[in-house]
Amino acid sequence: MHTPPLVSIVLPVHNDEAWIAKALESCLRQTEGRVEVICVDDASTDGTSEVIKDFQSRDERIRLIRLEQNGSAFQGRRAGIMAAKGEYLLFVDGDDEFAPDAVAKSYAKAHATNADLVGFGVEVINPDGQKVGGYQKRLAPIHESLSGDEVFTGLFPVGRAAQGQLWRYLFRTSLLREVYEMLPADLVLPRVNDLPIMFLVAARARKYVSIPDRLYQYFFRRGGSGHAVADVTRFAFYMGAIDSVESIRPALDSLAETRKDPAELVKSYESARLSIIANVIGFLHKNMSSELHGACLDLLHTRVPQHDVVLAAVTHSPEILPVLATSGTRIEAGERPVRSVLLTTKTLTTGGVSGVLLSQAHYLLEAGYRVTIVAHRKDSSLDGVPEGAKFIEMKAKGLPARVQEWAQICRDEEIDLIIDQQILYSRQWPAYALMARALGVPTIGWIHNFGLRPIYDQNDLTSFLTDHLNALATTVTLSPLDVAYWKLRGIEHTVFLPNPPSPLLIESAAMDVTKSAPDGRIELVWWGRLDARTKKPVELLAVAQELRRLSVDFQLTVIGPDWKDYTVKDLAAEVEKRGLADHVKVVGPRRGEELIRSIDAAHLFVTTSIIEGYQLTLAEAQARGLPVVMYELPWLVPVQDNEGIVAVHQGDAVGLAREIAAFAEDRDRYLRYSQASIKAAERMTSYDMSSLYQQLVQGALPAEFSPEPTLDDARQILDWTVFYAETSFAENAEKPRGLASRRARRTAAAKQATPARKASLAHRVARRSIRTFPGLEPVLRRVQKAL
Structure with a gap:
């Protein structure tokens, strides 16, 4: 070569016989011909060197360096860099190609700006020849120009995935040599061998510029890129990426000593390290059978502390958290002393x-x-x-x-x-x-x-x-x-516990309560947040209308704060609209003694909730001697074996009103239910909560708090799944006007369906539920047989 090259192209290869010709042709057809192409054969065992020699015989710009032992592309690049004669240098992999003007455009930009580093775009091509737009966009340069320390912070921002692809840049050759001198001469990096170089180059470079042109053609899944992980041994190979990023730690320490404020350097390194760990778990998540996840994570934890694995997932790949949750080793409560x-x-x-x-x-x-x-x-x-x-x-x-x-x-x-x-x-x-x-x-x-609840919320x-x-x-x-529900979902470590009694319940339970039956007007009370969707306060108005039709003398006090998109003002307006102002008072929130006075002034507690977890207001009302009239929520612990409660079908406002009317007309019935309410409230305060919580944290709760699913449990879950799914669908489909009354009629009609219709519906839901509830199939067969 008579004219010194402007740019050296370093091409590390290993068993690239099938692709090397294309790569070489792309180097030799550059519009700027003042290049040298340094091929470093990393101990190939196929005909790669013979292909290179054939090209070399036809073009003196090609040089061949053969390594006797495989030292990874990291060592291949080292040999090429040390042999390079050009002021600037480009890298190309043996299975990729350059655009014809790659050298001309990148060198012209570097020469015009005296840059140490020039970034450019990449064309990503999949096996069928189509361009991969999303990946191309991620590889495109972000910054037009960076100077000083901002070169490093711009190319390796904290919290972003570390990008090491050397073939996206034109480098000043002397800078690459300086970086390689900072690393052990015998370092071998089988995985992610470009990131250490790119990281240290960015830390030492003083001037970066970029051009938007896509000058490199990356052939996805050609050669060694993009192949699936098959077993634990292959996963161990991918874990080598962590060795790559950690190999630069000594060099990083040396660089940090030369900076006035090394904090950004260290933070960026830790971020890059975490992104590589996340990458490794990402390979596990995308490419390996779930049966191998546990063994692979155990192997990873021998290399990386568990808290770093979690932080890597949280920072860079939250989608892999389920892998850590399901495949990691659970810690049981009580495994170690709790203080x-x-x-x-x-x-x-x-x-x-x-x-x-x-x-x-x-x-x-x-x-x-x-x-x-x-x-x-x-x-x-x-x-x-x-x-x-x-x-x-x-x-x-x-x-x-x-x-x-x-x-x-x-x-x-x-x-x-x-x-x-x-x-x-x-x-x-x-x-x-x-x-x-x-x-x-x-x-x-x-x-x-x-x-x-999520079924009802449709999420x-x-x-x-x-x-x-x-x-x-x-x-x-x-x-x-x-x-039962969560165990059927495959969550075996599930228990139930009653909620602790509220201060109001504790105070009321300590009192000697005697309630008088209504004499004349019956006073009703409802309290809770005005959640229009789950607490259903508007249902009270349908109840009030039916009570008025039945000529019941009543007064209903509605207590509670605004909730999201429904307010005291909204409900009060609806009361006026329906002409119920003489019977229904919406008074807003009341607390403490004011709430207690309102409860004590009432004869009955009415609740219209469509879904609850543990409704403490039931026990609070009963502790003051109030019978409860409610829509059915049979799973609730406070409801079970509770003779102070009357429940009707969900949405049956007419039935609710008739039960209230029965209390107004039957003094003895009222007194029986009032006494039963007081006894039920006493039971709700009889739990030794200190002992239960101590057993919980020690992992020693009695088996009765974690029962196994039964046939009846499965039947109830299916019934309520259908109810909430259909109700939610209807609520979303219908207009707000007249919704409550239509839903009440529809729900009441559904509850009166024939056994055959219920059996058919249960059968359809059962078929769809096999995949939803692991382990449910034998129980469902028994349900279908019983139906």
Whole structure:
């Protein structure tokens, strides 16, 4: 070669006989001919070298270096870089190609700007010749120009997947040599061997520019790219990517010493390392049978701490969290002594979930545990935090940072067990549970509503929970039927526990209550949040209309705060519209003594909920001697064996009104139900909650709290699944006007369906449910036979 090359093209190859000719042709047909092509044969065992020699005989710009031992593309590139004569250098893999103007355009940009590094676009081509647009977009340059330290932070931003593809850049050759001198001369990197070089180049480069042109053709799944992982041995090969990124740590330490503020360098390195770990788990998720996930994760954990695996998934690939949840090793409650318990929720409020958490804190303190309460968001109300409990409000921004903060809280407070109250209300809880598990801390999750709530809400929460609940030591539900539901979903570590009694219930249970039967007008009370969809306060108006038609003298007081898109004002307007203002008063929220006076002024508690997990208002009303008239919710623990409650079919407002009328007309019946209510409330306060929570955290709850599914359980679950699915569909399909009355008629008619129609419907649902409920098939066969 008589003219020194402007650009050296380094082509590391290993057994690329099928593709090398195309790669070489693309190098030789460059519109800028002042190039040299340095082929480094990394100990090929096929005819790769012979193909190169044939080209070399026809074009003196081609040079061939043969390595006697396979040292990976990392060593192949080293040999090519050290031999290069051009001021700038490009890389091409043996199964890829250049655009004809790749050298001309990239060199012209570098020469005009005196850049150390020039980025350009990539054309990605799949096996059938089609371009892969999404991948091309991800590989396209983001920045037009970067200088100084911003070259590094721009090309390796914290929190983004690390990109190492060397063939996307034109390099200043001297910079590449400096970087290779920073690394061991005998380093062999079978996987991700380009990332160490790219990372250190970006850290040392002072000037980066880019052009949008796609100058490189990457042939996806040609040669060694994009092939599936088949077994644990193959997975171990992919794990080599972690060795690659960790190989640069000594060089990174040296670089950090030369910087005034090395923090960004270290943060970016840790982010790049986590992205590679996430990449490895991503291969596992996409390419391997689920039966091998556990063995592969065990192997990965021998190489990487579990908490780094979790943080990698949270930061870069949240979609792989279910793999960690289902395939990782669960920690059972009681595996280690428990002294310190962490209770957590989104924020402490005056609502029911916060009330449960605060009661749990009280009982756990009473049982001798150290208690820490953690709120994930600000603006908590701390009035109810019991003395002796420590409160912490999380401050970090973004899930990865918050998960790290969570881990630090667990360490600082020496947490032995976590109870998480937001399982049903957040999709971020698996990240926290998995991080805790990585630290050896089990998490108990609380589901505060009936298991079929997602069916009624028409969302994918059932599948989400099923995918992630194995991250928990125990899943706590509120009824035996909930236990059956989740066990049929394959979640065996499920129990139920009653909710702790509220302060109102405890105070009322200690009193000697005697209730007088109505004499003349019967006073009714409803209280709860004005949740139009689940609490159904509008149903009260249909009940009131029927009571008026029956000539019952009554007064209904509706108590509760606004809720989302339905307010006190909205309900009051509907009362006026229906001409019920003489009988129905919507009074808004009442608390404390004011609420108690309203309850004590009433004769009956009316509730219209369509779905509940554990309705404490039932027990609170009964503790004040009020009989309860409600829509049926037979799974509720407070309802079972409760002779102070009368239940009618869901949506049967007429039936509800007639039961109320019967109480107004029958003094003896009223007094019987009032006394039964008081006894039922006493039973609800008879649980030794301190003992139950102690058994829970020790993994020693009696078997009665985790019953196995029965034929009747399966039948009920099928019936209620159909009911909630059809009701939700109808609610979404119908206009709001007249919805309540139409639904009531439709639901009442459905409840009167013939046994044959029910059997047919159950059979259709059963066929669809086999895939939904693992292990349900034998139970369903028994259901169908019985029907």
